[in-house]
Amino acid sequence: MNLSRKAQYILPLAVALVTGCSSSTVATDVRDVNAFLAAQGRNIGQRPGAGSAISMPTEDAWENDGAEAPRILAKPLTADDAVKLALVQNRELRASMYELGIARGQAVQAGLLPNPEIEISLRAPQDPFQRLQADIGFEYDLSALILVPLRKGVADAELEATRVRVARDVLETAFQARLAFYDVQARQAVLDLQKRAFDAFQAGYAAAEELHRVGNLPDADLAIHRAAVEASRIDVAEAENALLDARERFNVAAGLSGQQVTWTIAGPLPPPEDMPVDAVVTEKKAITASLELAEIGRRMEAAAKRVGLHRTQGVMPHVSGGFHGEQDGISWELGGHVTVGLPIFDRAQGRIISAKSELGALRERYVAAAIGVRSSARMTQNRIESAGKRARHYQQALLPAREKALAETLLQYNAMHVSVFQVLDVQRRVTETGIAYTETLLDYWKARASLDQILAGGARPRALGAVSTGHTSSAGMDVGSGAGH
Amino acid sequence: MDRRDFVKLGAAISGTLVAARAAGQALPSQARPLPAKPGPFPGGQVRVVTPNGATLPMKEKDGLKIGHLVAMPVDHTFAPGLEGACWGYNGRVHGPTIEVVEGDRARFYVTNRLPEPTTVHWHGIILPNGMDGVAGLTQRPIMPRETHMYEFTFDKPGTFMYHPHFDEMTQMALGMVGMIVVHPKKPKGPRVDRDFALITHEWAIRAGMRRPDPNEMKDFNVLTFNAKAFPGTEPLVVGKGERVRIRLGNLSAMDHHPIHLHGLSFEVVGTDGGDIPVSARVPETTVLVPTGSVRVIEFVPTESGDWAMHCHMTHHIMNQMGHGMGVIVGANAAKIDARVQQLVPGYMTMGHTGMGDMAEMKMPAPKNSIPMVGGKGPFSSIDMGGMFTILKVRDNPESEDGSGWYSHPKGSVADKADAAMMQADGVDPDVKF
Numbered sequence: 075m076n077l078s079r080k081a082q083y084i085l086p087l088a089v090a091l092v093t094g095c096s097s098s099t100v101a102t103d104v105r106d107v108n109a110f111l112a113a114q115g116r117n118i119g120q121r122p123g124a125g126s127a128i129s130m131p132t133e134d135a136w137e138n139d140g141a142e143a144p145r146i147l148a149k150p151l152t153a154d155d156a157v158k159l160a161l162v163q164n165r166e167l168r169a170s171m172y173e174l175g176i177a178r179g180q181a182v183q184a185g186l187l188p189n190p191e192i193e194i195s196l197r198a199p200q201d202p203f204q205r206l207q208a209d210i211g212f213e214y215d216l217s218a219l220i221l222v223p224l225r226k227g228v229a230d231a232e233l234e235a236t237r238v239r240v241a242r243d244v245l246e247t248a249f250q251a252r253l254a255f256y257d258v259q260a261r262q263a264v265l266d267l268q269k270r271a272f273d274a275f276q277a278g279y280a281a282a283e284e285l286h287r288v289g290n291l292p293d294a295d296l297a298i299h300r301a302a303v304e305a306s307r308i309d310v311a312e313a314e315n316a317l318l319d320a321r322e323r324f325n326v327a328a329g330l331s332g333q334q335v336t337w338t339i340a341g342p343l344p345p346p347e348d349m350p351v352d353a354v355v356t357e358k359k360a361i362t363a364s365l366e367l368a369e370i371g372r373r374m375e376a377a378a379k380r381v382g383l384h385r386t387q388g389v390m391p392h393v394s395g396g397f398h399g400e401q402d403g404i405s406w407e408l409g410g411h412v413t414v415g416l417p418i419f420d421r422a423q424g425r426i427i428s429a430k431s432e433l434g435a436l437r438e439r440y441v442a443a444a445i446g447v448r449s450s451a452r453m454t455q456n457r458i459e460s461a462g463k464r465a466r467h468y469q470q471a472l473l474p475a476r477e478k479a480l481a482e483t484l485l486q487y488n489a490m491h492v493s494v495f496q497v498l499d500v501q502r503r504v505t506e507t508g509i510a511y512t513e514t515l516l517d518y519w520k521a522r523a524s525l526d527q528i529l530a531g532g533a534r535p536r537a538l539g540a541v542s543t544g545h546t547s548s549a550g551m552d553v554g555s556g557a558g559h
Numbered sequence: 560m561d562r563r564d565f566v567k568l569g570a571a572i573s574g575t576l577v578a579a580r581a582a583g584q585a586l587p588s589q590a591r592p593l594p595a596k597p598g599p600f601p602g603g604q605v606r607v608v609t610p611n612g613a614t615l616p617m618k619e620k621d622g623l624k625i626g627h628l629v630a631m632p633v634d635h636t637f638a639p640g641l642e643g644a645c646w647g648y649n650g651r652v653h654g655p656t657i658e659v660v661e662g663d664r665a666r667f668y669v670t671n672r673l674p675e676p677t678t679v680h681w682h683g684i685i686l687p688n689g690m691d692g693v694a695g696l697t698q699r700p701i702m703p704r705e706t707h708m709y710e711f712t713f714d715k716p717g718t719f720m721y722h723p724h725f726d727e728m729t730q731m732a733l734g735m736v737g738m739i740v741v742h743p744k745k746p747k748g749p750r751v752d753r754d755f756a757l758i759t760h761e762w763a764i765r766a767g768m769r770r771p772d773p774n775e776m777k778d779f780n781v782l783t784f785n786a787k788a789f790p791g792t793e794p795l796v797v798g799k800g801e802r803v804r805i806r807l808g809n810l811s812a813m814d815h816h817p818i819h820l821h822g823l824s825f826e827v828v829g830t831d832g833g834d835i836p837v838s839a840r841v842p843e844t845t846v847l848v849p850t851g852s853v854r855v856i857e858f859v860p861t862e863s864g865d866w867a868m869h870c871h872m873t874h875h876i877m878n879q880m881g882h883g884m885g886v887i888v889g890a891n892a893a894k895i896d897a898r899v900q901q902l903v904p905g906y907m908t909m910g911h912t913g914m915g916d917m918a919e920m921k922m923p924a925p926k927n928s929i930p931m932v933g934g935k936g937p938f939s940s941i942d943m944g945g946m947f948t949i950l951k952v953r954d955n956p957e958s959e960d961g962s963g964w965y966s967h968p969k970g971s972v973a974d975k976a977d978a979a980m981m982q983a984d985g986v987d988p989d990v991k992f
Contacts, residue, residue, distance in 0.1 A: 270902070277898035281908075288889035482767070484905050488922040489766040489930035491881030494899060494908065501902050 103174040107241050143334065150340035153255050156328060160251030161244070163329030170243040177236035184229030188218035191396075205403030213396040220390070224383040231376030238369040245365070245532030247327070252523045254324035259343045260516035261317040264509050268306075268313040271505045275299070275306040278498045299495075343515045345469055346462040351455050351525070360451035361444060363531035370440045377433035384429050388422035391415050450534040454525045460541070461518035468511035476504040517541065600660060602746040607658050607806070609738065609756045610793040610948070611785040615655035617665070623710075624665040626657065628679065630701075630723070630735060631672040637781055638791030638878065638944070641929045643762070644769040645786075646673060646733035652786045654721065654737030656756050661716040661744045667709045669701055676700030676725050677735075679709065682810075683719035683831035683853065684739065686711035694725035701725075716743035718806040718853045719831050720758070728812070732773035734786060736760065736810040747834070751857065752801035757784045759818070759848060759870065759946060761811040766879055767925035777813060778882070782875040782945035789878070789947035790934030795868070797860060798956035804828075804857045809848040816875065818854075819845040820950060822866035825858035845871055860952040865937070865965040870946035878929045878944030880914075887911045915942050937964035938972075 142162050146155050161167065193211035282299035285291040325335050361367065392415030400407040483500040486492045517539075524535040600606065607614065617626040633647040648654030659665055671677050678701055680692035690711045694700040701707045719739035723730040738756040760783045763775030771781075784792050797803045808831075809816055826840040831853035848854045860866075869876045892908035899906045909920065914931075924930055933942040941947075953959045981988065 273898070274902050277895075277902060280898045281895040284890045284894045285885065285887070288891075290886035290888070290890065480903065481905070482925065484903060485923055485925040486766060486881075487884065487906070488909075489879065489881060489924050489928055490884045490910070491766055491930075492883045493885045494895065494906070495885075496883065497903055497906060498899065 103171050103178065103237075103240070106237055107171070107174070107244060110237060110241050111244065143330075147330075147334055147337050150338045151255065152340045153252050153259075155340075156251045156255035156324065157248045159328040159330065160247050164247050164251070164327065165329050167243055167247045170240045174233075174236050174240045177233045181226070181229035181233040185222060185226040187222060188215045190214045199403075207403055208401040209399070210401075211396060211398040213394055216393040216395055217390060220393075221383065221387065224379065224386055228376050228379045228383055231372055231379055235369050235372035235376060238365050238372055242365040242369065242531070242533050245527060245530055249523060249527040249532055249535075251324070251327040253520055254320065254327040255339075256343060256516055256519045256523065257320045258317070258324050259339055259341075260512050261313070261320040262339060263342045263512045265310070265313040265317050267505050267508045267512065268310045270508075271502050272303070272306040272310045274498045274502045274505065275303045278495055279303045281494050281498075343512065343519055346465045346515065346518045347522070351458060353452065353455055356455050356525070356529070357448050357451050360447050360528045363529055364443070364447045365531040366443050366533060367440060367447065368531070370436055370443055374433060374436045374440065377429060377436055380429040381426060381433060384422045384425040388420075388426060389417060391417050446534055447528070451525070451528050454521050454528060454535065457521035457541075458518065458525060461514055461521055465511065465514045465518045468507065468514055473504070473507055473511060476500075476507045480504055600742045601744050602742075603750065604742050604746055605751060605754050607656060607738075607740045607754045607756050609656040609785060610795060611787045611791070612653065612756070613651060613655045615649070615657045615737075617657075617659070622664070624659060624663050625668070626665060627668045627670070628654065629670045629672055630677045630679075630730075633734070635734065635786060636791065637762075637764075637783060637786065638788040638929050638932065640927070640932060641764070641781070641788070641879065642769055642927055643734075643764060643771060645771065646730055646735050648735065648737060652734035653758055653760070654735065656737060657721065657739045658742070659713050659740075660742045661713060663741075664712045665710070668706050669709065670706040671701040671703050673730075674703060675729075676702050677723045677730060678707075678725045679721050680724040681709070681711075681719065681721050681739065682851070683717065684711070684713065684741075685715055692724050713741045715833070716741045717829060717831060717833055718756070718808065718855050720808045720810060720853065722810055729773040731810055732762070732775075732812055733771055734760070734762075736808075738806065738808050740806065748828075748837075749802055751804040753795075753797045753803040754806070755795055755804070756806045757808070757948075758786070759784060759807065759809045759811060759816045760786060761814055761875075764879065766881070766928035766930055769927055775812070779812070779814065780879045780881065782816075782870060784946055784948050788929065789876075789941075789944045790932070792948035794865075794949040794951045794961040796951045796953060796956050796959050796961045799860055799863050799952050799954050801956070802857060802859050804855060806853060806855045807846065807848045808853045809850050811850050813850065814872070814875070815847055815849045816946060817845045817847045817871040818868070818946075819871040820856075820858070820866065820868045822862050822864060822950070822952065823858050823860045825856040827854055828857045829853075829855035860950070863952045863954055863965065864967070866950040866952060867943075868948050868950045869943065875946045876943040878932045880930050884910065888913060 143159060146159050146162075149155075151159075191213040193209070193213065195209040197207040197209070199205075199207060279296075279299040279302070282291055282296050286293070286296040321335070325331065330337070393412065395410065395412040397408065397410040399409075480497075480500045480503075483492060483497055487494065487497045520535075520539070527533070527535065615626050615628070617624045619625070628648045629650075630646065630648055631650065633645050633650055633652050635643045635645040635647065635652040637643055643652070645652045657665075667679070669677075669679050676694065678692040678694045678698060681690070688697055690709050691697045692709070698707070719741065720736060721739055722736045736758055738758055740754075740756060761779035762781040762783065763772040763779050764770075764781050765772070781788055787793070795803075795805070807816075807818055821844075824842040824844050825846070826842060827835060827846050828840060829835055843856070846854045846856055874880075887908060887910035890908065890911045892911045895908045896906065899908075905923070907922075909922070920931070922931065929944065933940050933944055935941070951959065951961055951965070953965075976986075
């Protein structure tokens with residue numbers, strides 16, 4: 075071991091001696107994560123261009139600054155509000171911060187110097203002429219001392235990996251809150267539309283009742299209209315339940331409870347953005363930004379260091395040394411010793427194999443993750459383009475066409491070619507198309523948030539879900555030929 | 560929104576349409592050509608007038624009368640507001656009336672400008688078999704852009720028709736029919752002063768469409784005299800005491816038409832088979848004209864006035880109304896409107912008190928359609944349409960162009976009863992039954 079290598083070990087050792095006694099607080103971890111994310115240019119949970127980055131509040135703010143959540147909740151929520159709330163209140167995220175503390179503690183622990191051992195023994199001779207005899211010994215594990223920098227290196231790499239994972243958790247929390255909020259917006263819109271469809275069925279039934287009352291409609295037709303109303307009532311109930319479920323998912327995502335769960339939303343999902351996405355750029359950015367890859371990279375680094383540690387341990391004899399003093403009643407006898415364990419049988423072969431395998435496994439996982447990130451980026455982009463096109467088609471073509479069909483059907487009604495029931499049927503098609511549009515819009519915004527998540531380095535979305543097909547029956551020609559005398 | 564407001568709104572929304580209709584509407588109040596004068600036919604017989612139609616011009620060469628029929632697509636106006644993509648002859652729907660004299664030998668060139676073959680069948684005319692115009696049976700079809708020649712002698716006087724006998728379902732449904740009048744060399748019976756030719760026809764044109772549907776088998780919603788629906792039909796102006804002949808031909812796809820005249824009785828004097836013996840004639844006010852048949856009626860009106868003449872099938876005197884709306888009569892519209900208008904603001908229940916006032920409501924209608932369109936009358940709207948026209952009996956018909964309304968002598972128009980008179984006559988309007 076040359077001087078420079080010695081210095082390499084001595085310097086961290088000195089740092090460890092100095093910092094070893096300092097406490098690891100959550101506030102430190104929060105600052106670390108925020109600093110990490112800021113350094114990486116991540117915009118936690120916010121849409122690009124939506125303003126300054128949102129950062130995790132400090133631990134003090136968690137407990138002491140209770141005004142942030144009420145302030146956000148005082149107004150109808152937007153998607154960005156939803157993210158802010160989650161970062162302020164999500165308890166799982168706070169738990170992740172504590173886990174970061176655990177890792178930090180382990181790193182600190184790994185950097186501490188081994189404690190010396192002092193042995194004192196007293197002996198009372200049976201010979202009354204001899205004095206009390208005392209032995210004193212001092213023992214220090216030199217091997218452990220030598221290995222401190224290596225262990226510390228491993229622990230620091232693990233800490234860094236954990237820090238990256240927690241940063242991913244932050245992004246994931248923001249992402250899940252945003253998704254949950256989008257779902258609430260969609261479920262609210264669907265409920266409103268289902269109520270409108272219910273109103274249409276009720277209007278049809280009211281017309282049927284009146285026509286039946288004056289003898290213009292048979293019992294069977296009245297029953298059919300009644301059945302349609304009752305079926306629609308179930309649709310509304312299901313939509314209501316879906317909304318309640320969505321709200322609860324958001325409550326969990328945002329860590330809301332008690333009086334906080336009475337929040338309202340600021341509005342429906344906005345129409346799709348006209349924001350083209352470059353596939354090549356997206357893929358490159360996704361790879362560069364991926365915290366998943368970064369974490370695996372850190373863990374590979376830790377595994378590599380662990381291999382080095384175990385190899386060193388395997389070849390390095392266990393050395394401890396000390397000195398010994400013996401008071402025989404008259405004088406002290408002083409001496410020293412060195413204990414050397416011979417690495418004959420246990421040369422840490424097992425740990426080396428495990429560490430090397432762990433490294434190999436991580437290497438493969440790194441490649442697999444890279445493939446996954448690229449694929450997720452492409453899939454998400456495809457979904458954005460597809461859902462965006464479909465949503466725009468709904469918005470710009472199909473919905474206006476349905477509205478036009480309704481207007482024209484009303485004219486056909488005026489011409490006595492169709493009945494009020496057919497007018498209402500076409501009106502319900504407008505509503506159904508609105509529901510399909512909403513589901514497609516939700517697809518789009520989920521994909522959009524997923525891409526933002528990927529480009530910010532967050533975890534790959536587990537699944538975008540099945541493509542929403544909606545209820546866009548091309549029927550609608552059933553307004554009756556109606557002509558004739 | 561109450562009905563009055565709705566009507567205002569509807570009128571505002573459809574202002575352009577209404578204005579356009581009004582501008583193009585050929586109401587009876589507008590000027591028309593004066594009735595035709597008697598023509599140069601043997602025995603001083605008058606020329607046949609085809610209201611809303613024309614007579615085929617024929618050249619005479621070496622004792623042969625030559626006519627030219629061109630089968631072709633035609634844009635046709637059924638009534639103001641309803642244009643049709645039809646097929647006809649010589650740019651007309653229906654084709655021009657062929658008017659000849661018994662014994663005339665005629666040569667007809669028939670040019671086909673349709674996208675499919677055609678023929679002309681001379682319905683009721685007795686002629687050589689090879690001139691009968693039945694594709695496949697008596698001739699090969701006239702292919703598109705071909706011209707065929709028919710030549711035969713009109714041996715028998717009477718009233719006949721012509722139409723295709725290739726894909727007749729399509730071609731007749733799109734309007735390819737016409738009348739043939741063969742005047743007798745020596746007229747029998749009293750001389751007539753007015754002679755009209757009217758073809759009844761039925762069409763399936765859904766509101767908003769332009770092309771009549773040839774596939775329709777039962778639901779016909781545009782019913783016409785000479786391819787015109789009221790108020791597009793031209794009135795028949797005749798003189799009181801004049802002898803009037805009306806030749807009614809029916810080439811509707813499926814329906815017969817009981818044609819009813821008001822204010823007079825008539826006799827059916829002939830069919831496309833020939834004259835009905837005088838001894839077999841009976842007085843009628845309605846004549847049933849079966850599909851594929853001709854009925855010729857004659858009468859002498861004795862009462863001046865504007866008299867309705869129409870098919871007595873009630874659905875045949877309505878313009879393009881469908882049957883898809885169900886039965887609304889008797890319903891409380893408010894109970895229906897309250898809910899439906901929340902979802903469809905332009906909706907208004909109608910027909911719950913009957914349908915007679917609908918022409919006045921000016922409801923926004925599909926483009927190119929004439930549902931609920933009647934005509935303007937001297938007292939109020941005439942809420943009939945379709946196969947409806949007006950027989951105008953005048954003391955001095957030569958000075959009338961048919962655009963003016965009859966001026967009733969004082970006290971000769973039914974009007975609101977006087978309460979005192981009702982009481983004196985023992986009439987209680989609140990009587991219970």
